[in-house]
Amino acid sequence: MLSYLIRQSRQLLTAAALASIVSGTCSVFLLVQVNTALTANATERADLAWIFAAVAVGTMVARMIAAVLFERLSQHAHAELRSYISARVVATDYRKLEALGGARVQSALSEHSARVADFFVSVPSIIINGIVVLGCLVYMAWLSWQVFCAAVVVIGLGSLGYHLAHLRAIGHLDTAAREQDKLFDYFRSLVDGAKELRLNRAKREVFAGQVLGRSIETVRRERTLGMSIFVVSASWGNFLVYGFIGLVLFVLVGDVPDRARVMTGFALMFLYMITPLENLLLNVPRINLARVSARRIESIANDLPLSLPSTVMTPPAPLRSLVLDGVRHSYYHEVHDDIFSLGPIRLDFAPGQITFLVGGNGSGKTTLAKLLAGLYVPEDGRILVNGENIDDAGRDRYRQHFSAIFADFHLFDSLLDGAGADLDARANALLAKLHLQHKVQVKEGAFSTRALSQGQRKRLALVVAYLENRPFLIFDEWAADQDPVFKDVFYREVLPELRAMGKAVLVISHDDRYFPLADRLVRMENGQVISVETHAAPQMREAATLEPDLA
Structure with missing residues (x-):
């Protein structure tokens, strides 16, 4: 499903991704200019100021373009998914639709499609922050390849911990997605079964506490566990970053040429990397949630085989027998x-x-x-x-x-x-015949009320x-x-x-x-x-x- 949406918006996605790459690259270059200015003399700083200003404007423009394009992508994906699911529902065999049930369809049209659309909102953040982290690593390698190797080890440990956490968290998120389908059915029962629930206190209490309450709690618990694992793993990565900064400042950097520039460069880069790295790690769950929701939508679509022709048909012949x-x-x-x-x-x-x-x-x-x-x-x-x-x-x-x-x-x-010019008049005449003219009217082909x-x-x-x-x-x-x-x-x-x-x-x-x-x-x-x-x-x-x- 994600591949299909990406193919549908290939050009727009490419343009948005390029704008994100430019924005991330400019952000890293800005940081390099800051580190250079810290150790530059007055004449060099004057020249750097114009470069800094130009890159800052370029960063802002590129980030705005990327955000706007990805927001368009998100809304397009949301509309495309809803249209796709609706078309499958309309075209599927009625008996199949009865067996599938309305709750799964409602869940796909609302929450699952929204989750997949959120994927496109998170992409620019992932690209920009990914470019920032990668650019910082490249700059650190240029400053000192020995210290860079230590940085790679630290980031590798953080990534391994996050990967192991990911495997555990995705299972909880998948369980929550399956329970969500049941929960939508229970929500509908709140309204459809309102009379029965009010006439029977015991039934109402059991439904509210044991059926609906248990389902709500299951979704809350599983999602909380899944997202908490991601947050804990991100915090572990941040701890490793601060630990590495301490190693750079007090252990790894010895008496080397441009020692001040190397130390400030590594410290500045790692401090700057904390927020992009955290955003990068926290946005990954959005992708995982989108993948889970996309699989749910695919599963529902597979249970809704097309049975109606998509072509325009001629009217049926007059009925004789x-x-x-x-x-x-x-x-x-x-x-x-x-x-x-x-x-x-x-x-x-x-x-x-x-x-x-x-x-x-x-x-x-x-x-x-x-x-x-x-x-x-x-x-x-x-x-x-x-x-x-x-x-x-x-x-x-x-x-x-x-x-x-x-x-x-x-x-x-x-x-x-x-539809016809006299539709309202004919409809209102029938309403009067059935003594409904004081309750409801037809105006422009629509009922004034259905209450x-x-x-x-x-x-x-x-x-x-x-x-x-x-x-x-x-x-x-x-x-x-x-x-x-x-x-x-x-x-x-x-x-x-x-x-x-x-x-x-x-x-x-x-x-x-x-x-x-x-x-x-x-x-x-x-x-x-x-x-x-x-x-x-x-x-x-x-x-x-x-x-x-x-x-």
């Missing part, structure tokens, strides 16, 4: 702790037909609806539209026949489909389904959250209107009072269709259902 021919599907059933098998199912659907799908909980109704809508891929059998078999290449085009409101539906804050009850939100979802104007609509227990008035409106007004518009409609329902209003009633049990009841003409059904009310 739809047949499920012996389709099967299976999945793990948590309640029974075994594999639940759906099918083989043989059903046909036609425009202007209202089908009620009924059965007990766990009988496979919602799974069949997702299979029908193309969200699940049949493991066996065929789906035929207008007599044409739907294969993997045409599955996304097939899905464009459907609008669906499932029990776990999501309501976007704007109307992403059905509504579940039943009201479902009515908003119904408005969206109307405006999408798809030939096949699926309602999964839509009326379950409606009061009796709107439940009656749905069954006696909305469904007949959709039939008159020539829509094929599948309604998953437990409202047996309204069963006679369907063109047919499909009963399911244990993943099998056990009966299909065809009802009388619409006018006869409506008269039959109205008589008890009039009585």
